[in-house]
Amino acid sequence: MDHWDAMEVLKDVNLRATPQRIAVLNVLKMLGQAHPTAEEIYVALKQEFPAISFATVYNTLKSFLDAGLLHELRFGDKASRYDLNTQAHHHLLCEVCGDLIDIYLPEVDVAQVLREHEFAMSGYHVEIRGVCKTCREHTLHKADTHL
Amino acid sequence: MDHWDAMEVLKDVNLRATPQRIAVLNVLKMLGQAHPTAEEIYVALKQEFPAISFATVYNTLKSFLDAGLLHELRFGDKASRYDLNTQAHHHLLCEVCGDLIDIYLPEVDVAQVLREHEFAMSGYHVEIRGVCKTCREHTLHKADTHL
DNA sequence: GTACTTGCAAACACTTTGCTAGTAA
């Protein structure tokens, strides 16, 4: 990943390398594990492109989704989050702070259920809900004050 | 499940047994595996309660969610789907017809990843995407016509 | 009787679309 070139990535999937698209890719690359929402991407781009609009962000993300460059993650909250990580991976979702953490799990045994339902799987995703380390510590501290 | 009594269910979770709530529960029970959206529930209720509003449907569903009577499922498409099935189960999602199928999987081994991230899990959900039996057959038939 | 619920309309948040000027190839 040391030789990441947004322009190349775009050419590889036959998308025009506009400055905005390059910037969106770089923002996603930089924010990495932060799984930004469209708004967060918009804010990040606003510095370099004061005239950028939400339409461009959404159009760009849609192009990238269609091209398979990223994944869209939708959870309990409203806004979609976008994930450039194309490796097979899963997520921890903190129900307190809303944070999303990439995890890697041993393969889940789905063969039986696919056979049963004659279902042609294209992929699967495991979402683990709960409370992250940071929020647990905060909760414990708050609880302490009540002792 | 032969002795399902919506009124009892509501009393058990300290919710007032209004006719609309009872009807929503019964609709969810009847539609079962269909995982209806708020709109589908609204349409189903409209017959019995011509004056019912979306606000009531959403308020009711929110009460039920808070009471733990059902689960909210959000996928690629826009509208949330509601699932009365409170057993631990997972879903097949057909990317062609959008159908959602309940499945039961052997436990996924998450202990390691939880330990690693010091994450307190409250639950997990596996979403398997792909093409269901019915849609696969349709696709095959269409493909046949091109031979 | 009281606190909660309904139904309406309006507001809301997120996303998409129609269009014109502009730009990558």
Added chain:
DNA sequence: TTACTAGCAAAGTGTTTGCAAGTAC
């Protein structure tokens, strides 16, 4: 040059909320 893209504004979709009238308990 030509087909695609950016940016704007407006519309669309799913969901939530404020409030007056009504109802479960």
